[in-house]
Amino acid sequence: MTLTETIDLSDHDAFVDAVPYDWFRTLRREAPVYFNPEPDGPGFYAVTRYADIREVHRNVDIYSSEIGGTSLEDLDEEQLEARKSMIDMDPPRHDELRGLIARRFTPRAVQVWEDAVRTVTDRVLDAALEKEEFDFVEEISSEIPMQVFAEILGIPQSDRRHIIELGDRLLGNQDPEYFVPPDPSHRLLPFSSPAALEMFEFGRKMAAARRKNPGNDIITQLAFEPLTQREFDVYFVLLATAGNETTRHTITHGLIGLLEHPDQLERLREDPELYKPAAEEMLRWATPVHHFRRTTTRETELAGTTIPALAKVTTWLVSGNRDEEVFEEPDTFDVGRTPNKHVAFGPGGIHTCMGAHLARMEVRIAFEELLKRVKTIEMTARPERLRSNFFNGIKRMPVRVTR
Numbered sequence: 001m002t003l004t005e006t007i008d009l010s011d012h013d014a015f016v017d018a019v020p021y022d023w024f025r026t027l028r029r030e031a032p033v034y035f036n037p038e039p040d041g042p043g044f045y046a047v048t049r050y051a052d053i054r055e056v057h058r059n060v061d062i063y064s065s066e067i068g069g070t071s072l073e074d075l076d077e078e079q080l081e082a083r084k085s086m087i088d089m090d091p092p093r094h095d096e097l098r099g100l101i102a103r104r105f106t107p108r109a110v111q112v113w114e115d116a117v118r119t120v121t122d123r124v125l126d127a128a129l130e131k132e133e134f135d136f137v138e139e140i141s142s143e144i145p146m147q148v149f150a151e152i153l154g155i156p157q158s159d160r161r162h163i164i165e166l167g168d169r170l171l172g173n174q175d176p177e178y179f180v181p182p183d184p185s186h187r188l189l190p191f192s193s194p195a196a197l198e199m200f201e202f203g204r205k206m207a208a209a210r211r212k213n214p215g216n217d218i219i220t221q222l223a224f225e226p227l228t229q230r231e232f233d234v235y236f237v238l239l240a241t242a243g244n245e246t247t248r249h250t251i252t253h254g255l256i257g258l259l260e261h262p263d264q265l266e267r268l269r270e271d272p273e274l275y276k277p278a279a280e281e282m283l284r285w286a287t288p289v290h291h292f293r294r295t296t297t298r299e300t301e302l303a304g305t306t307i308p309a310l311a312k313v314t315t316w317l318v319s320g321n322r323d324e325e326v327f328e329e330p331d332t333f334d335v336g337r338t339p340n341k342h343v344a345f346g347p348g349g350i351h352t353c354m355g356a357h358l359a360r361m362e363v364r365i366a367f368e369e370l371l372k373r374v375k376t377i378e379m380t381a382r383p384e385r386l387r388s389n390f391f392n393g394i395k396r397m398p399v400r401v402t403r
């Protein structure tokens with residue numbers, strides 16, 4: 001059988017039971033720049049080796065985020081224009097928009113949130129751990145990132161659940177549970193989702209309140225910038241979504257990693273110095289965003305393969321993070337792994353995750369505080385995966401704890 005007969009990365013069903021790591025291993029070895037036909041599209045090149053992923057993300061002149069956006073979906077120009085936030089832009093506008101708040105996310109700047117993150121985490125854990133059995137995703141791993149985001153932005157407690165649900169509806173739209181049938185009136189909305197309208201409304205209300213009552217927060221800052229309404233709307237949606245599912249799935253997979261490797265859990269409990277490297281290993285292990293997409297501005301060559309102009313090129317971070325050329329025993333979960341130059345936040349370059357330092361802190365604190373509080377924790381059923389070739393998502397994970 002040929003590769004094309006066995007491997008189809010556009011098939012969301014191929015990701016339902018587990019990440020198809022064996023496909024990626026084969027591609028890295030046999031076809032590192034693999035052309036994947038699509039049933040309803042032009043097809044895309046799948047880049048699976050670490051070094052090539054890096055090359056694509058760092059060479060913004062050849063691999064554009066703006067021409068076709070960064071998702072696999074084929075959007076027309078009107079849709080791209082209406083929906084695009086900085087993540088779907090090239091310089092110079094990308095750099096201007098990112099520059100507005102990037103300084104709040106440097107390693108040093110995020111330290112001001114450490115206490116807030118710990119307080120929020122403590123609150124979430126104490127509420128969840130009142131029960132012996134509960135859904136880890138619902139009660140803990142989805143709560144922490146959203147509560148942190150809400151805390152940082154000053155969103156009232158009463159609105160927080162609503163924002164979490166909006167985020168789920170916005171992003172999980174390949175999964176039957178969240179699926180909304182395509183409606184032409186939603187085509188200009190982020191993710192073609194009507195939930196985006198509710199999210200816009202929420203952001204606009206917050207901005208209006210800050211204009212009246214300015215604070216020293218991100219929304220106040222953005223509210224006073226000369227952004228168009230649409231630019232503000234999509235900026236808000238980006239901030240509300242970028243750190244939400246990603247951090248959630250890292251925490252969930254992090255726990256799965258520890259439960260499936262009890263020796264690593266033991267190591268972590270015995271040596272608190274390991275929480276930092278453990279968080280990095282959880283990020284590598286989870287790789288919550290499987291891939292990103294770019295579009296070639298001209299014909300080019302990558303790893304010996306000629307790619308035509310205006311082709312869809314996808315970079316499979318999930319594969320880069322298991323590249324045996326870079327990681328020793330890549331399929332081993334090692335909480336002390338050093339070095340660990342994973343690409344869960346992207347491989348560097350201008351689009352590197354803006355929230356990376358905040359996210360790493362959240363993951364570390366989640367486990368520092370969780371393991372302090374529980375004697376044992378076990379799954380009571382198999383984790384339920386999201387149907388998506390984009391997110392490595394877990395929808396539900398029932399657990400039982402003893403304290």
Ligand code: HEM
Pocket residue numbers: 057086087088098238239242243244246247250283287288289292317343344345346347348349350351352353354355356358359
């Ligand atoms: C575990 C959690 C997270 C993961 C795995 C993650 C992953 C990523 C990845 C892979 C990218 C694209 C990188 C590239 O194209 O090279 C990205 C971009 C981005 N992330 Fe994150 N992210 C996480 C958390 C967050 C958080 C908490 C925020 C909060 C502000 C955030 C904000 C952003 C923004 C604004 C961008 C776009 C940056 C740009 O285009 O310049 N992310 N993230």
